[in-house]
Amino acid sequence: MSGEAELRVTFFPPLYLQRRIWVLDVLRREQVTEIVDIGCGEGQLLAVLCQPALCLPPPDPDVLTSPSDVTETTIQADDLDLHPRRITGLDISSHALASAIEDTSPAAANASYTRWEPLEVNIWHGGLEIFNPAFVNAECIVATEVVEHLPEEILADFTPMILGVYHPRLLLVTTPSYGFNARFSPPGSTNIATGFPDPTKRTDRVFRHHDHKFEWTVEEFQVWCSGIAQEWGYDVDTTTIGRAQEKDRWGRDEQLGGASQVAVFKRLEGETWAATREKKSTKMKEKSKSQKDHRLLETHHYDAHVRAGKRGWAEEIAKAVLDKFEEWEAAELRLEEIWFVEEIGAMCGGWFEVLIEAIEGSTKFNLQRSKDQRRGDWRVLLDGGRPGKKKRTSEWALEEQTDDLFEEVVQEGYRSDDDPGFDWGSGLYSSDSGVDLLWDISKEGNAWARQSAWTCESSEEDVVDWSRWSTLSAAWDLDKPE
Secondary structure: OOHHHOOOEOOOOOHHHHHHHHHHHHHHHOOOOEEEEEOOOOOHHHHHHOOOOOOOOOOOHHHOOOHHHHHOOOOOHHHOOOOOOEEEEEEOOHHHHHHHHHHOOHHHOOOOOOOOOOEEEEEEEOOOOOOOHHHOOOOEEEEEOOHHHOOHHHHHHHHHHHHHHHOOOEEEEEEEEHHHHHHHOOOOOOOOOOOEEOOOOOOOOEEOOOOOOOOEOHHHHHHHHHHHHHHHOEEEEEEEEOOOOOOOOOOOHHHHOOOEEEEEEEEOOOHHHHHHHHHHOHHHHHHHOOOOOOEEEEEEEEOOOOOOOOOOOHHHHHHHHHHHHHHHOOOEEEHHHHHOOHHHHHHOOOOHHHHHHHHHOOOOEEEEOOOOOOHHHOEEEEOOOOOOOOOOOOOOOOOOOOHHHHOOOEEEOOOOOOOOOEEEOOEEEOOOOOOOOOEEEOOOOOHHHHOOOOOOOOOOOOOOOHHHOOOEEEOOOOOOOO
16 A cells, blocks of 8 residues: 555544543533443453542532632632542453453552542442442443443343343443544545454444444434433433644544544433333343353552541641641742641541632731632742742652653554453453554653653643644554664
């Protein structure tokens, strides 16, 4: 195939991270505390969910002296955090689950972050077509890059089991957008050299992965989503994510949309729908009785800090804050810098609102609230502090970022030699175990693996310089020399 037909398409962040960010944004917005990851693979999403929240959710009014003054306008969208209490992973691959067990263990947790809430993690082995009573009425089930790997007979069981038997409050689904594949070639061309012809022979389409049983167009995905939502009593919203960084020279960007399709299913409440789901899912439960049960491989328990939910006196907290100002010789600090002093967070019982109350109730400080900022970035000024005194750089932030961390090139393309296949019944499927397309590091080391979260040191103007991150590219043919 000529080089002209192999168009270079890049994603930033990488496509698999954009899917994960989308999932986390929905979970955060919906304030989900229980998640079941169907097809969890090696547990990358679960490992992220194991990271502790910055603080506890806002306390009951009786915890604060003046709750209306403290909490008013403070919980903005940027301040919302995830507070999972129970997360669960299911997969058919014992090999992949061994990594999931290891990476979700408390022993793998970052000890530098305080955990204010307990967490339970359960790792199950088995197929999604098998009934597991532990998943019934789950708050949220996630299936990222799973459905396209399911053989026809297992796909037929997906919605009766997930939306019928388990009927979660939320179901999040991601799957490739077949229409976007045209973005990798000029109009009228198909990259058959590095794509994968439909293995089922039902169509003449060329897919992104050797194990994909189908790839839906936007219209086909919408029809599937609306059909199962109507059948099982759900509202559904669909869209695409993952736009190419480059502008298509033929002007197809708006028409083709994003590389991944996503859907949020929200359960319709009421006795009528509950009865309908119960009746329609009876056959699925009976069918599952003849199959081998899921096997619980591991349960992890994370303990909360001993002071969680036990606040101290406001005067004591203010005194501890003043001591830090004096120790650091600072006239100004950000709220988040103060919060990350472990003994201060502990004195607040894990509630950020208690810290705000203590600071605003003291004559020693002046809290600079701003509706345009995260509350962690609000400035705390020491009354009578020396003007012009340089604020302290927090110990938990990087003093200096080196360019080496951001120079590594990641290539994400159609071939996936490192994506394990998982045997679901008589077919294979691959979960979104980090990436469903090959990504290769061109230098020694792995910048993305070294970063467990999206963190960046804020500048004085709180502008993140994304240009310092690596260049990320996606191409069909990864065997082609640079």
